[in-house]
Amino acid sequence: MILRLWNSTPIALQMPLLAGVSVFLAAVATTQLATVTLGREALRDAARLGAVYLDGLSSALAEPLRRGDAAALRAAMQAAMTFQEGIRERRLEVALPDAGGLVVIGTEPHAMHPSPRSLGRPDIAWEASPDGRSAWVQRAFALPDGRTAILAAELDFSEAVERRERLARWLLGLDVALAAMAGLVAALLARRALAPLLAVVGVIGRAGGGDFTLAATAAVPAGTEVARLMSALDLMMARLDEREQLARRLAERDRAAELGELAATVAHEVRNPLAGMLTTIDSARRFGDDAQVRVESLDLLERGLRQIQHVVDETLLAYRGTVELRRLEQADIDDVLRLLAPEAAIRRVLLHHEGSLPEPFATDAIPVRQALLNLLLNAIQATPRGGAVRLRIGGEADGRLLIEVEDQGAGMPEAQRRHLEGAEASGSGLGLSVVMRELARLDGEIGVDTQPGRATRITIRLPPRRDLAP
Incomplete structure (x- = not known):
């Protein structure tokens, strides 16, 4: 049904519509691809930022860990949670090598996104949550006696994600508006480019009905291919008009000859x-x-x-x-x-x-x-x-x-x-x-x-x- 309707649509409407839709889809797809690429780059930046955060946190916790002072360790972790600038922590975990040695500061762990350490994966350095609003950064910390402690921090990116989503929606609206304008301009340009062809089609259609009126070439720039085409078309129409007049005269002569032969x-x-x-x-x-x-x-x-x-x-x-x-x-x-x-x-x-x-x-x-x-x-x-x-x-x-x-x-x-x-x-x-x-x-x-x-x-x-x- 749709294909039959499209095939019955005049080419004067098909070509501008195809040009406009193609430009619109290309513009929207390009912008959305750029947005997705920027989002992925933002995740990689967040991973690098998490590593930098662990570097600073390791420095703050190094001395209490060397002394084995749990109270000082908790105080340092509390100070890190209190001082939030640029990065917000939801939860800090320090797993000591002692049996049951675990120091935790912050909110309760998310049931759907616990720390990788608690799942038996101490080697994971970065793991984002399913909704992308938080991520775990994790690192092993070597103690002076050769033992290893594990530092894990759940970082909150919800504000950054919300800002990015608002920006993406705003960019999508702007992209659709600009793409629609570009598509409209492309359709108008395609229509203008088709004008000489449509003029040729019109002249040929009139010639099929016996009208050999010359094509209008005033709006066609001189020296272009279209101008040469219209000039050749005018010459063809003039020759066809002459041939049609000659054919009519010959037909009249043949008719007279037939009547004379009929009488004879x-x-x-x-x-x-x-x-x-x-x-x-x-x-x-x-x-x-x-x-x-x-x-x-x-x-x-x-x-x-x-x-x-x-x-x-x-x-x-x-x-x-x-x-x-x-x-x-x-x-x-x-x-x-x-x-x-x-x-x-x-x-x-x-x-x-x-x-x-x-x-x-x-x-x-x-x-x-x-x-x-x-x-x-x-x-x-x-x-x-x-x-x-x-x-x-x-x-x-x-x-x-x-x-x-x-x-x-x-x-x-x-x-x-x-x-x-x-x-x-x-x-x-x-x-x-x-x-x-x-x-x-x-x-x-x-x-x-x-x-x-x-x-x-x-x-x-x-x-x-x-x-x-x-």
């Missing part, structure tokens, strides 16, 4: 059935008295007009980006042959049809129909008088549809053959090259077998489409 293609596609319709009208005028001729002429006119209507509808659908798909039927093949029959009769070319579609084939009928219309019309125009154009339709073993158009012309130029096989033309009309490209989108294979001076055979192989399967 529609005119080409409408001209094909018009030729057959004009021939039908001429036949009706010449043989209008024959009822059968009139019926056939009206049928051909109706199919021609429907073909023109179909071309117009499909052009609108293609232009709007929506095309209605339907399967290829034998009626589509028959319509194409009927529309081209007048043109073939005028040129005295025989249209020979082999094979048929016993059932609808699962492919888009519109581009296939237009391809046949154009291929057969080109074949009729390329075939000399008295020649023949053959159309073969049938299925293959792998389920594909095979369509072959063969003429008896003088062959197809190589450039035209590559153009037909590659569908290199661009545009959105319904011309021959565009129809070939649509067939390629149906995963169809287009092959051309031609040589100069010989017949040309164009082969189309189409696989069935699953979305059109019955």
Whole structure:
């Protein structure tokens, strides 16, 4: 949850916050480390001070110990307890080598912190209490007869500890305040350092939305890396603006070219059935008295007009980006042959049809129909008088549809053959090259077998489409 919230925080807030928190924690940690170090040094100073205290105490007790005068020893210890300047004693113990020889002056021993001597540890020189408010200092004292006495003193450091604790609390508050100020300054400096980067991000964001406004560089010091970056960014924005304007002009030109090609293609596609319709009208005028001729002429006119209507509808659908798909039927093949029959009769070319579609084939009928219309019309125009154009339709073993158009012309130029096989033309009309490209989108294979001076055979192989399967 926290990590997701942090990742969603803008970098303009993350970086100053990280800088401020880092400086704050570093300042507090450094000061507290210094305080702990000073406290440890104070303990070592106290140990050294305890040793010095024992030196003075040993001097004061040396003479009574040499004489073995217990009363004088007690009086000297009492005088040491009475005179307190700098060091306060809680308890003094002198353990004499005699059995039970122990002289004690001061308060009762603390139950949780007795003298090391009483615990059987005569070699301990310094031992602080658990709360750090007192400590035992201890030393062995050699007597003239070779025996050893042990001096032990419990020193009270409670006032010094309280002063140190008050000082530590005061330093902690001051440290937190100063660290907070330093963190705030660091956050402001980080924010200021990020300002050029944020400006770059803002400019790039506007560029993504199409706004190529130049970045503001007035507040950036000249000659710095940031100034050079902003200058390069301004140059990039200017180039992008120029490129965007050029792209718009090119798009307008392409649009005009597409519209021109669309108009030319529609005119080409409408001209094909018009030729057959004009021939039908001429036949009706010449043989209008024959009822059968009139019926056939009206049928051909109706199919021609429907073909023109179909071309117009499909052009609108293609232009709007929506095309209605339907399967290829034998009626589509028959319509194409009927529309081209007048043109073939005028040129005295025989249209020979082999094979048929016993059932609808699962492919888009519109581009296939237009391809046949154009291929057969080109074949009729390329075939000399008295020649023949053959159309073969049938299925293959792998389920594909095979369509072959063969003429008896003088062959197809190589450039035209590559153009037909590659569908290199661009545009959105319904011309021959565009129809070939649509067939390629149906995963169809287009092959051309031609040589100069010989017949040309164009082969189309189409696989069935699953979305059109019955």
